[in-house]
Amino acid sequence: MSILAVGSIAFDTIETPFGEVKDIVGGSLTYFAVAASYFTDVNLVAVVGRDFKEEHMQVFAGRRIDLQGVEHARGKTFRWGGRYSHNLNSRDTLFTELNVFEDFQPNLPESYGQADIVFLGNMHPSLQISVLDQVTTKRLVGMDSMNLWIEATPSELRDVLKRVDILKVDDSEARQLSGEHNLRKAAGVIQEMGPKMLVATRGSHGSMLFHDSDIFAVPAYPLEDEVDPTGAGDSFAGGFFGYLAQRPKLDSAELRRAVIFGSVMGSFCVEDFGTRRLERLTYDEILDRYRAIKRLTHFDDI
Amino acid sequence: MSILAVGSIAFDTIETPFGEVKDIVGGSLTYFAVAASYFTDVNLVAVVGRDFKEEHMQVFAGRRIDLQGVEHARGKTFRWGGRYSHNLNSRDTLFTELNVFEDFQPNLPESYGQADIVFLGNMHPSLQISVLDQVTTKRLVGMDSMNLWIEATPSELRDVLKRVDILKVDDSEARQLSGEHNLRKAAGVIQEMGPKMLVATRGSHGSMLFHDSDIFAVPAYPLEDEVDPTGAGDSFAGGFFGYLAQRPKLDSAELRRAVIFGSVMGSFCVEDFGTRRLERLTYDEILDRYRAIKRLTHFDDI
Numbered sequence: 001m002s003i004l005a006v007g008s009i010a011f012d013t014i015e016t017p018f019g020e021v022k023d024i025v026g027g028s029l030t031y032f033a034v035a036a037s038y039f040t041d042v043n044l045v046a047v048v049g050r051d052f053k054e055e056h057m058q059v060f061a062g063r064r065i066d067l068q069g070v071e072h073a074r075g076k077t078f079r080w081g082g083r084y085s086h087n088l089n090s091r092d093t094l095f096t097e098l099n100v101f102e103d104f105q106p107n108l109p110e111s112y113g114q115a116d117i118v119f120l121g122n123m124h125p126s127l128q129i130s131v132l133d134q135v136t137t138k139r140l141v142g143m144d145s146m147n148l149w150i151e152a153t154p155s156e157l158r159d160v161l162k163r164v165d166i167l168k169v170d171d172s173e174a175r176q177l178s179g180e181h182n183l184r185k186a187a188g189v190i191q192e193m194g195p196k197m198l199v200a201t202r203g204s205h206g207s208m209l210f211h212d213s214d215i216f217a218v219p220a221y222p223l224e225d226e227v228d229p230t231g232a233g234d235s236f237a238g239g240f241f242g243y244l245a246q247r248p249k250l251d252s253a254e255l256r257r258a259v260i261f262g263s264v265m266g267s268f269c270v271e272d273f274g275t276r277r278l279e280r281l282t283y284d285e286i287l288d289r290y291r292a293i294k295r296l297t298h299f300d301d302i
Numbered sequence: 303m304s305i306l307a308v309g310s311i312a313f314d315t316i317e318t319p320f321g322e323v324k325d326i327v328g329g330s331l332t333y334f335a336v337a338a339s340y341f342t343d344v345n346l347v348a349v350v351g352r353d354f355k356e357e358h359m360q361v362f363a364g365r366r367i368d369l370q371g372v373e374h375a376r377g378k379t380f381r382w383g384g385r386y387s388h389n390l391n392s393r394d395t396l397f398t399e400l401n402v403f404e405d406f407q408p409n410l411p412e413s414y415g416q417a418d419i420v421f422l423g424n425m426h427p428s429l430q431i432s433v434l435d436q437v438t439t440k441r442l443v444g445m446d447s448m449n450l451w452i453e454a455t456p457s458e459l460r461d462v463l464k465r466v467d468i469l470k471v472d473d474s475e476a477r478q479l480s481g482e483h484n485l486r487k488a489a490g491v492i493q494e495m496g497p498k499m500l501v502a503t504r505g506s507h508g509s510m511l512f513h514d515s516d517i518f519a520v521p522a523y524p525l526e527d528e529v530d531p532t533g534a535g536d537s538f539a540g541g542f543f544g545y546l547a548q549r550p551k552l553d554s555a556e557l558r559r560a561v562i563f564g565s566v567m568g569s570f571c572v573e574d575f576g577t578r579r580l581e582r583l584t585y586d587e588i589l590d591r592y593r594a595i596k597r598l599t600h601f602d603d604i
Contacts, residue, residue: 087483181389184526205507206521217521217598219508224486256601290604296519297599299558302592 007121035238239265309423337540541567
């Protein structure tokens with residue numbers, strides 16, 4: 001079982017009240033891939049620049065990550081910088097330099113043609129469509145997006161959504177996409193657009209899964225020390241789709257477990273800068289946190 | 303088993319995007335009492351004015367609510383008015399007229415001397431102390447407070463907290479009281495102040511219970527139609543303490559169940575203006591929603 005995932009690889013500069021890091025390897029696909037690789041094989045589709053050296057590839061090394069689909073283009077790698085408020089609950093973007101990502105044309109290696117799960121990371125909907133068109137067989141299509149595409153390319157976004165099984169966005173994006181403030185109503189509207197399933201992450205408030213008329217909600221694992229929220233949503237997606245990729249059946253019980261593995265990976269991500277915590281995880285730690293969330297949320301029948 | 307509860311009874315004027323009501327019977331104690339009375343006997347300590355007539359007492363009639371401790375003072379009843387934003391996630395206070403509540407001196411009927419649980423509703427800490435001093439025997443003391451007292455009477459508040467077992471506040475109040483943004487750390491600081499247990503409500507994001515080193519979290523029940531959030535926190539407290547009052551043992555399993563009954567009563571409260579939905583509840587509906595929250599949050603072990 002494997003995931004084909006497309007998204008951004010970037011150099012991130014991050015300032016939080018607990019320190020700052022400069023030009024570390026980030027981007028949505030990096031977080032997604034490292035998180036998902038604890039569960040399944042991940043085939044990446046992305047672009048980096050000539051400044052992305054062997055040493056930068058180390059984050060992917062020794063993991064179940066295939067880099068054949070990562071193009072090294074002439075130019076500089078996508079760069080992003082952000083600064084968090086003192087409670088980490090808001091951030092300002094300091095700069096965004098798309099660089100080689102601006103002219104990215106996803107080109108899948110032949111070996112990528114068959115995928116168990118296709119994950120379309122947050123990017124221009126026309127690029128998401130282009131990836132989807134190149135995959136010959138797949139079981140499930142997952143997708144992420146953001147306010148930028150909801151506002152700038154609504155019609156292209158609708159075209160992708162028709163071909164997507166699971167949309168994973170944050171709650172504010174779900175509200176914006178649907179035009180409904182109430183999350184239950186928002187989910188209903190989005191389910192009419194194509195995806196049968198919606199996973200809405202809510203930062204430190206947990207996440208919700210809408211699957212037909214079934215609703216599942218889980219609070220976030222309460223960390224005592226939060227260091228850097230960058231990539232938490234992408235890590236959630238990695239855990240969620242990574243778990244699903246290895247399961248033959250996608251029923252309500254498995255989808256709920258996938259949400260918990262998403263929460264687990266998102267919570268670890270926040271414990272250190274960038275992908276540092278994700279990189280040094282063990283599978284036992286992942287299972288331990290799964291059980292910790294079970295203890296956190298369990299209550300007896302009446 | 304019974305609860306002795308002190309708090310405010312008021313005439314509320316409420317505007318939400320779904321309508322408005324004028325001079326309905328509200329106040330924290332009203333919500334608390336109606337919610338708790340589905341579980342246990344509730345003895346009220348409060349003050350109303352001469353404008354509070356027999357017809358206004360109807361909200362308490364036919365319930366397990368004792369009104370002997372409600373004083374009818376010369377003057378007008380406490381009045382409050384508020385207007386909610388279009389998403390119900392913020393509100394402006396339009397007016398607050400304390401009236402007879404300003405000179406309130408709680409005076410307990412002799413029959414109130416023994417109580418299973420004493421609940422000190424949100425009010426000046428010196429009034430909370432005065433009530434506590436008048437109760438000869440009690441098993442458990444619960445308390446609510448708000449930003450006003452945290453800022454205006456910090457030292458009196460500390461004095462009450464030393465004598466309290468369970469503090470129920472919203473998450474922003476817990477942060478303000480402790481000076482810690484992180485809820486786990488905030489709980490640790492508050493537990494040092496006296497209360498062994500902290501219940502932090504988080505509006506539409508659910509609630510958390512901190513009990514020694516045990517942490518329990520539950521998401522809010524996702525309502526499709528929210529009408530009026532006024533009193534949801536007080537209704538939560540009513541369900542929480544009401545359930546506990548009838549249970550001989552207060553272990554982690556019972557405390558967690560109590561949080562769920564709190565969530566149940568808070569969620570019903572929001573479905574209509576004022577106490578309307580709470581008033582017409584059946585115990586079967588309460589049990590049904592408990593089970594619905596169980597389904598909402600359940601996931602299997604790994």
